[in-house]
Ligand SMILES: NC(=O)C1=CN([C@@H]2O[C@H](COP(=O)(O)OP(=O)(O)OC[C@H]3O[C@@H](n4cnc5c(N)ncnc54)[C@H](OP(=O)(O)O)[C@@H]3O)[C@@H](O)[C@H]2O)[C@@H](O)CC1
């Protein structure tokens with residue numbers, strides 16, 4: 001499912017209207033009806049419903065929603081924040097129909113509504129959409145603030161909550177706090193910015209018949225969905241052997257962090273890897289081996305370890321930050337000609353030698369969380385949180401790496417700048433070890449997949465999905481351990497990726 005900026009959405013609108021020939025009025029009718037259908041599932045006919053409308057097409061969607069609800073017998077009225085003379089085009093067309101049908105219609109007088117927002121059971125925000133520029137002006141800011149204070153009301157936003165930008169990089173002062181946002185055709189970039197989650201609430205995408213084909217040739221952003229996992233998950237052939245599913249190498253294991261490589265190895269095997277080897281300090285091997293008997297072990301000595309005899313490697317989990325491990329990491333990066341995942345302490349060392357990435361020809365996957373990523377990109381966590389798409393895309397294309405920016409909304413960027421968002425998972429994963437398990441799953445899938453992007457998206461999807469399934473059935477969001485996620489993978493794989 002494509003994620004768009006405002007300008008991309010306008011291009012989709014233009015293409016659909018001018019080149020395909022679907023009229024704007026009809027698109028507005030489709031949008032309003034689809035959103036009204038969604039809202040009707042959440043409200044009752046006893047509810048007092050107020051639709052707040054603005055000057056543009058977002059307001060036009062609001063007129064269609066109000067008419068649809070009214071004709072179905074709901075108690076709805078419309079409040080326009082602008083005089084009728086300001087309403088033009090398709091929105092005016094639908095305002096006329098609204099008035100012909102007899103839906104109660106009022107407009108704001110001297111900045112005040114003639115009804116108390118506090119008395120409303122349902123407030124629908126069709127004030128501003130993707131045409132929003134800058135901070136809210138009066139009277140929008142005041143009305144939005146009042147609406148947000150109506151604690152008893154269910155609040156729905158049309159397309160985007162009024163006050164938010166569609167694009168990343170814009171700080172929000174005041175915005176409508178929706179319980180649920182019905183977004184038109186494609187989620188907008190800003191829906192995946194952490195600070196905006198409190199305004200969007202739950203997000204539902206409504207299909208109104210727009211054609212997104214006009215965007216096909218641009219580097220794109222997409223949400224990776226279950227149907228994408230089902231379509232691309234590696235198939236296990238009946239006559240395959242262990243070598244068919246890849247030989248993976250995990251390099252790490254500082255004496256005080258034996259768990260990281262252990263969990264990564266076990267997760268890689270559970271995700272389907274054919275063979276997994278752990279290269280760790282020989283003191284550690286006897287400690288780890290009983291916990292992952294299916295793996296093989298080798299001393300972490302680059303004179304004897306032939307990295308390229310493996311199909312892919314993961315390095316950095318529990319590697320340590322000593323000078324010695326820094327030079328070990330540098331040697332690995334210089335020697336490896338296989339796809340390599342770099343996580344945790346590997347990312348720490350990489351910061352000082354990131355120019356090596358430009359010379360490196362084999363695929364490199366970086367899996368930082370926000371703090372690690374901000375360090376690597378020489379920026380702050382808050383700047384990265386506000387501009388995660390553009391900053392990671394710039395880094396990926398400059399350094400030629402795959403970048404998996406870990407978080408509740410994980411953004412995966414390819415070397416070409418295409419981006420995928422994976423939103424599975426919940427706060428049960430906010431616990432030490434989750435990242436090690438993810439690295440293991442990613443390695444397991446990298447070994448079995450023809451496409452690196454699919455391996456990364458699928459790996460991150462099943463990691464989060466497993467946490468969702470476990471916290472729904474057998475665990476709480478408090479107790480879940482990273483190793484529980486490994487043991488929960490069978491449930492996810494059996495249901496999604498048979
Ligand atoms: N085919 C279609 O057309 C379809 C359209 N669709 C729907 O249309 C929506 C986009 O409609 P749109 O382009 O009319 O923009 P929209 O956001 O409603 O209003 C812009 C107005 O806001 C005003 N304004 C801006 N910033 C402001 C601020 N900070 N504070 C205060 N005011 C501010 C600005 O005023 P101005 O600055 O020009 O005076 C301008 O007049 C889209 O989100 C979707 O819901 C869908 O139904 C699909 C089919």
Ligand SMILES: Nc1ncnc2c1ncn2[C@@H]1O[C@H](COP(=O)(O)OP(=O)(O)O)[C@@H](O)[C@H]1O
Pocket residue numbers: 344368369406407408409410424425426427428429430431432433434435436437438463464
């Ligand atoms: N609140 C959350 N919601 C969903 N996923 C989360 C949340 N917090 C963490 N995660 C996931 O857990 C993992 C944490 O990785 P990381 O911070 O590297 O953990 P560690 O280094 O402790 O192993 C990431 O995959 C991230 O997407």
Ligand SMILES: [K+]
Pocket residue numbers: 058125126127128129157158159160161162
């Ligand atoms: K809106």
